[in-house]
Amino acid sequence: MDLNRLASFMQNVQLKPFHKKEETMRLIKYDNIANDAWSELDRMFERAFSDAGAWPGFWGRRSLQSFRLDSYQDEANHYIVAELPGFDRKDIQVELENEVLTISAKRESEGEEGASRESSLNVSRSVAVEKAIQADKVQAKLENGLLTVTLPKAEERRPRMIEVS
């Protein structure tokens, strides 16, 4: 199949499920083969395999959606960084139990027209953390949709210089 035909075919296929809403006119032309030769393939891929950060109601399931996170460490701390765009500070819950850190976030409907199908969105991920952390000193900070959790390592697990006598 030549690429142009494939592109228009894909557009027709995709427009149905995602644009059910009664739009009077379409604001945006889709990226097409003329703009970006890979756009159609990219979109297919995204829609088929990615659920991280998906808009609520995207797949019609509510609790399976997830978000991306990174994990780092340095001498003093462990760090977990999570992408949670659109969530307010009070919507995010960070819990540490039995060496498992759970980040959950919940967003209610935005109460706008067309939002009825996306009444709420729950996302949650758990990460196993090292045993030796100071659980009472864990801190979490939300900035521009990025959540950073700092888990200080226990004193006895930090590297330490031993003097030669």
Next chain:
Amino acid sequence: MSTEVAKQENQTLEKVRDLPMVSPRYRVRNLDHAYRIDVQMPGVNRESARITIEGDQLVIEGERSQHFADSWQAVHREIAVANYRLVLDLNVQIDADKVSARSENGVLQVTLPVAEAARPRMIEVN
């Protein structure tokens, strides 16, 4: 002295350009006589988001600040180190002077009012 400053500026520009661009997730909503685009750009603050309208093309760019310190050692990584760029072709005439945007929790909300000339109009039958 002055050449040195210029050189440095060029270097930072290069650096920004070197970062790969990823297309952010977005959603378009219909409002009365306006469209609203919500663009998810975690890690981008208000100052580093840029919205450009050129002809019928809307370009939204977000420069992300690094989300980790250089001294941190990565254990597991999923978040791409990249800047955001979204290019949309507008089908509808937009009142470019009245475009407004706000950023909250890593989501950029752009409101695009439809130009007066492009709004639907009732025509009375005599």
